[in-house]
Amino acid sequence: MPELPEVETVMRGLSAVLEGRTIRAASVARPDLRWPFPAGLAERLAGARVGGFRRRGKYMLMRLSGGDSVLIHLGMSGRMVAQPMDAPPRDAPVPHEHMALETTDGVRVGFVDPRRFGCVDLVPTAAEDGHRLLAGLGPEPLEPGFTPSVLAAALRGRRTPLKAALLDQKVVAGLGNIYVSEALFRARLSPLRAASSVTGADAERLVPAIRAVLAESIEAGGSSLRDYVHADGGIGFFQERFKVYDREGLPCDECPGPPGCPGIQRVVQAGRASFHCPRLQR
DNA sequence: CATTAGCCCTGAGAGC
DNA sequence: TGCTCTCAGGGCTAAT
Incomplete structure (x- = not known):
């Protein structure tokens, strides 16, 4: 969760x-x-x-x-x-x-x-x-050590889809299914791309996109979907600001029109749903 | 080494 | 209403 x-x-x-x-x-x-x-x-x-x-x-x-x-x-x-x-x-x-x-x-x-x-x-x-559960974790995405060159180095040589690579906690620690989709949308990168293809300008966009989506969600108190509540029972509100997650078939609000967005696509990668705008994300 | 499939569980929601 | 089926925010382990 x-x-x-x-x-x-x-x-x-x-x-x-x-x-x-x-x-x-x-x-x-x-x-x-x-x-x-x-x-x-x-x-x-x-x-x-x-x-x-x-x-x-x-x-x-x-x-x-x-x-x-x-x-x-x-x-x-x-x-x-x-x-x-x-x-x-x-x-x-x-x-x-x-x-x-x-x-x-x-x-x-x-x-x-x-x-x-x-x-x-x-x-x-x-x-x-x-601790064995912490020893292999990648960099903290909100700390200064998480830079485009660090991310590109972690993705180098990986032929797995970018989506799956970002879910790997050894690449970067803390992303899950929701925020990977949201960060890739902000960075205009397709989840289907080979991880190793993300270098240079792509990594320069992806790092700030990851940082921003996480920081904004913390600010909003997180995303409350099924189970998640705060320790005091309150809920988070970032789900109201999802651009692509769980929005299959809906238009994204950033495609220029007319004709506007062809619709957000849902694809399954490594057994998990990914959501993206096929026009904006390449 | 990199990657994938299977698995651990319960509950919510959809479809019939 | 009630049943069955599918899916869910994660991550370890074994197999390929």
Whole structure:
């Protein structure tokens, strides 16, 4: 589900209610999600003070006093639900809530993930980037190290379609199916192109397009389609600004007319839907 | 090494 | 209304 802007937004929401607070208690409701929960997770959380948060690609890291960081991935359907503990009591357990913690100042945060594609792990804070799930990630698209030449180098020699290459977290960290389509539209590049053909001026357009679409989405609170909500239950609004994603057959609003846009096309690449304007994107 | 297919799950929506 | 089918924002692993 969540791509970089959604993870960033959730993380900011968690930071607001957890940073500097002390965890009074934690509970784990099942042994595993994608992988087993780390041994002693609830015990390691209990009593710890929450330091800062950090995002790496689609992963969140919550630093604890004591030297551990909690690594969280929301998978496709994961959400973090923060509520005051004096909220009206529920008459039934929250469905698919697999983990929860409570702070000493009365906030309860649950990790809810129906599809269970998410994961939670512990990693020493001093060695976060060495974790097996983070070690291979490509550059952060919103940081200065993500430059046209870095991107072109990552795409060099790859005969796979550009769309599939940008979904590869080793090329750039944090893009998913929505934002790849949207960034390619902004850069006027076809998702069908060979990745290796993106050099020079194409890469010079693609990097700022990726940056802009991610930054604008964060600004809008992310995109709320099926499952995604903020930690406080609020929703994002960037879906209202999609130019191509899930708009098959509709005209794009940037083709010059008349006659205007021939219609946004949906194609399946590597098992995932891609959306593009065949006239503007080459 | 690069690339693809299969798979892990549940739920929402479409079509009948 | 209720059934069945398809698809969904991800990413690992095994096979090619």
